[in-house]
Amino acid sequence: MNEKISVLDVAINGYTAKKAMKETVDYMHTEPLNIIEMVTVDTLMYAKEEPELRESMSQLDMVLPGEKEILEGAGITDRRRLQEVEEQTYLRMFFRYLHKNHCRVFLLVETDEEAQAFYKFLNESYAGIQITGMAKVSAEDKGDELVVNAVNGDEVDCVIAALSAPIREEFAENNKHLLNARVWLGVGKMLKMTRQDGSRKMRFVRFMTHRFFKREIQKNRKE
Template sequence: MNDKISVLDIDIDNYTAKEAMKETVRYLESDPVNVVELVTVDGLMQMDEVPELKDDIRKFDLVLAGDKTILEAADITDRRTIQETEGHVFMKMFFRYIHKNHKRVYLLVESEEEGEHLYNYLEHSYSGSQIIGLAKVSAQNRADDMLVNAINGGEVDCVISILSSPLQEEFIAKNRGILNTRIWMGLGKGILPVGRPGFGQGRITQFLMKRIFKKEIEKRKRDMSEALVSAK
């Protein structure tokens, strides 16, 4: 199953976790860097403000919904798909695979705190993962050349990024052609339990963001309906 859905003009692959994992394993056996991205509500809202970036995202190999709210916006009601998305089943399958198969991983974060939390999460949940390096990426001082050299020098199989949007997408779109890794796994913010604000503050922020997102989706659907009626 892969009927693509479109949310805020971003094409998203409607895969089951097993289907997505099958594709990802195939990517890990190929040489060119393949880009896999789990998009969130916040990420889609941020990317919507950078229209020129959407063409780059269409060239990504696999784009998956990281939040059931995105599926609901596309009128996806399949119970299994929603449950797998809500439980982050694909992400957990991916982490188990790279751990079991001793894949070499490089981590990209935006702060020392995020780096510490992400490293500890992987060590606790997937003890023995081969984390080769970790680097901070700053929107103000990117230092792309140094980061690319560090990643390439580590001879890694996978880069795991938990950068915010659109920084995450801009970085891989610009440097994809010179990265020597097999998979770029863009997880962004909010999917992993790391780098989040305080529990209460985080829940409130997510709630408000989802309300804004839903209103924007409703507005666009309404505008499209009116445009269709006017065209008749």
């Protein structure tokens, strides 16, 4: 299933994990920078009200579902596909590729806590990945020029951006032609080691976001 699916007016690649990984490997051997994004429910809900964000996302090289509810919203019920997304199969395959090939990676995060958790996760699970550097990026202080210089100075293969929307899309769009890397992987807050949803408040916010998402999907189907 390689055709694109549309969820809340955002086009998403309907790739299996294997197909997405094949495309990614091709990206790792080509220039210029290719941008991959894992979209989540909260990103789609945000994009629904922001046409500029939807336009930015339409320019990305590959957009993949980061939560199974997105596939369900597109009417996909295949158990294997839902399981792949739920278990983050594509991400695990990509991290193994980076590990096996000792790729050089630069991390972008929003907080010190996320930086520590992300660094620890990669070091413990995928020690072959060479983490050359890390930088904090926020809506208030994007520091584009400094980050671009740091990435280019480290001669990295991949930039992994654990940033919220629309920060990651704006940064990638503004700097795509300046970054000397092969792949930009935007993962947002979907990675378990960067998600800060342990508190009751954050679990409630996540629950309500998914609830509103399902309501929007049902509304669109009726229309």
